[in-house]
Amino acid sequence: MKLSTRSRYGLKAVIDLAVRYGSGPVSLPTLAGEQGVSEGYLEQLLRELKKGGVVDTVRGAQGGYELTCPPVELSVQRVLTLLEGSTAVVDCVSAEDHACNSACTCSARPLFLKLQNRINDVLEQTTIQELADDYVEQLKNGKGARNVCR
Amino acid sequence: MKLSTRSRYGLKAVIDLAVRYGSGPVSLPTLAGEQGVSEGYLEQLLRELKKGGVVDTVRGAQGGYELTCPPVELSVQRVLTLLEGSTAVVDCVSAEDHACNSACTCSARPLFLKLQNRINDVLEQTTIQELADDYVEQLKNGKGARNVCR
């Protein structure tokens, strides 16, 4: 049930972009440096987010990445779905699945459906804006909080 | 964020045991046959569940596995924690973690905490009894529902 490091790094990069939303593109070295992750790795994740229309890029010197929409309009669900492939705990309850979705009647299915609903609630209702706001607040109060986590 | 097949098979085996609770031990071949999984594989899972005190065994002919407590007293959380190792979506919000738990202040942490709380709510509040009851009900109404899922 673990979230991949892809998702953790990618999500945090998006929050970083949200904090800086409106002040021009942010470069990969900047984003990578903030989290202590290699540029090459983070770039892959950002490319997925670009393919999914969540971030946009500006090439050349002074270029970088920026969000395509105001962070308040961006759900965590959308970001994680791009990074993780799907946020489903089992394939047969994912929105994309069409094979098992109606056919499967296994004994654990009621649990899986309930669990997935609760998860989707959180992921859909939480916006990147909220996380960015919380983080800015934390930085203001905190004694030099670091954005590095295992 | 996927649940392992370990968890899916193991959980379904426990539900099977719940359906038959009180009528003596159920043999491995019976349990394995029901789900179309190999005996060798399912045995590993049941051994974990035994180590965790969820099932008990009777050796020798006419032996098998049975739940150690009434299914109404058994939460899904307990079963999945044994099978999955932990039900935490990220290490730093797991109950077992002591290193990052207070130190970590990363920007995504508020989300992870909220998500984990919702997940724990479902897993702790759902009993194996409920799932067993649902399944029995489904079998009564359904047109030969199969308990096999990918």
Add this chain to the structure above:
DNA sequence: CATAAGGCAACTATTTTACTAGGGTATGGT
């Protein structure tokens, strides 16, 4: 004492994860 059943360890194949390497392309400043 044969047969049915659980106990256990070790091995293996596959897939996923988490990266790294290296070359290509576009842009801005001097």
Add this chain to the structure above:
DNA sequence: ACCATACCCTAGTAAAATAGTTGCCTTATG
């Protein structure tokens, strides 16, 4: 023009996790 900065893209790879299989041992029942 040219060079530094920065995104674009593909491929490769090492390690870990996952999903099993095999084989042998021990324990009880009839």
